Every structure is written in C-alpha cells, then in structure tokens.
Amino acid sequence: MSFTVAIDGPAAAGKGTIAKGVAAHFGFAHLDTGLLYRAVGRQTLDGTDAIAAAQALTADELEQGDLRTADIAQAASKVAVIPEVRAALVDFQRAFARRAGGAVLDGRDIGTVICPEAEIKLFVTASAEVRAERRYLELKAKGSDVTQEQVLADVRERDARDAERITAPMKPAEDAVRLDTSDLSIEAALERAVALIESKRPATQ
Numbered sequence: 001m002s003f004t005v006a007i008d009g010p011a012a013a014g015k016g017t018i019a020k021g022v023a024a025h026f027g028f029a030h031l032d033t034g035l036l037y038r039a040v041g042r043q044t045l046d047g048t049d050a051i052a053a054a055q056a057l058t059a060d061e062l063e064q065g066d067l068r069t070a071d072i073a074q075a076a077s078k079v080a081v082i083p084e085v086r087a088a089l090v091d092f093q094r095a096f097a098r099r100a101g102g103a104v105l106d107g108r109d110i111g112t113v114i115c116p117e118a119e120i121k122l123f124v125t126a127s128a129e130v131r132a133e134r135r136y137l138e139l140k141a142k143g144s145d146v147t148q149e150q151v152l153a154d155v156r157e158r159d160a161r162d163a164e165r166i167t168a169p170m171k172p173a174e175d176a177v178r179l180d181t182s183d184l185s186i187e188a189a190l191e192r193a194v195a196l197i198e199s200k201r202p203a204t205q
Contacts, residue, residue, distance in 0.1 A: 001100065002101075004115050004118040005103070005105070005120050005121075005122070006110035007019045007104065007111075007193075008111050008122070008170065008172065009124035010125060010126075011131060013125045013131055014124055014181040015124040019032065022190070028104050030103070031093065031104070032106055032107075036054075037076040037085075038067040038073065039053075039057060040053045040079050040089075042065070042072050045072070051084045051085055057088070078161075083167040086168055090113075093107075093110075097110075097114065097118070108168070111123070112172075112173045116173065119201070120177075121176040121177065122178075123176040123178050132155045133148065
C-alpha cells in the first residue's frame with residue numbers, strides 16, 4: 001500500500017533533514033527532489049542545455065559528486081523556472097511517490113503540483129535570517145569562502161525566484177500543515193512532523 005508524505009519549503013528550513021528523519025522513522029523511501037534540479041543545474045555549468053539534461057537524467061546522476069555547493073544551488077534554482085525542465089522531471093517524482101511501502105518527497109512544489117493527493121503535506125519554513133545562518137555554517141564547515149551577508153542575500157534572491165516563477169511557484173498547499181523551525185531544534189521539529197504523520201496514517205499500516 002502506498003502512503004505519500006509531501007514536504008515543501010524554502011532552502012535551509014530543515015525540510016530535507018526532517019524528510020530523512022521521517023523516512024527513517026516509518027521505514028519509507030525518501031527522495032530529495034531538489035537533487036534532480038541540482039543534477040540538471042550541475043550539467044548546465046558544464047555547458048549542457050538544461051532541457052536536454054532534464055530529459056536524459058538518470059537516478060545514477062543523483063549520486064555523482066557533491067551536488068550541494070553554492071554554485072550548483074544557484075544553477076538549480078535557475079533551471080527550476082524553466083517549464084520544460086519541470087515537465088521532464090514530473091513523471092520521475094510521481095512514480096517514486098506512489099511506490100509500495102510509503103514515500104517521503106521534499107521539495108518546493110510536492111504538495112501543490114507533484115503529489116496534490118498526498119496523504120499528508122507539510123510546509124517547513126523558518127525566517128530568512130535563521131536559514132541564512134544555518135546555510136552559512138554549513139558552507140563554512142565545507143571550507144567555502146563566503147560571508148553571512150552574502151548567504152543571506154543568496155537566500156532572499158532564491159526565495160524570490162522560487163516564489164515568483166510562473167510554473168509551480170513555491171507556496172504551501174491549501175491543506176498543508178505549516179511547521180516553522182525558526183525556534184525549534186531538529187529533534188523537536190522532527191517530533192512534531194512524526195506526530196502529524198501518525199495522526200493521518202491508517203492504523204493498519
């Protein structure tokens with residue numbers, strides 16, 4: 001039996017960490033859909049056409065190299081506004097979502113576009129300042145030469161681009177539960193997410 005958890009939200013809100021934790025807790029499969037766009041974005045940095053890259057993308061390419069650099073994140077956000085790129089990646093995501101045994105998908109349009117019939121939808125968010133600090137610490141730990149001011153500017157730029165794009169803009173689904181992690185530890189945020197999912201999950205599963 002399939003059971004889909006759709007988790008959306010802006011960059012560095014904690015949705016990926018929560019999605020992984022939820023998947024581990026319930027034994028569901030997990031897909032970070034942002035990796036699809038990052039993989040396409042990485043190829044565009046090498047000169048490949050974004051639409052061609054999306055249409056030819058394979059699951060193996062999600063495992064190749066570090067897809068979480070600042071340059072790839074910006075490239076991913078840019079290719080994500082291209083309707084043909086999004087269309088090419090929809091079927092991949094929907095097939096994953098309805099796999100037997102349950103699935104958790106996190107991204108920016110999972111509850112609104114990819115899985116509007118998901119059994120539970122969460123919109124994980126946090127203030128831009130909190131998210132920028134988290135991303136800054138993450139990048140510094142990897143040795144990136146960035147300032148917190150630069151990261152905050154990038155976060156705000158990406159938020160605007162994701163929210164204002166014509167195709168599948170980032171926004172909460174009407175029936176999504178909003179989870180603000182600004183003042184929550186990851187343990188507390190995950191505990192809330194698990195409780196919400198438990199309340200929706202059939203007792204027989």
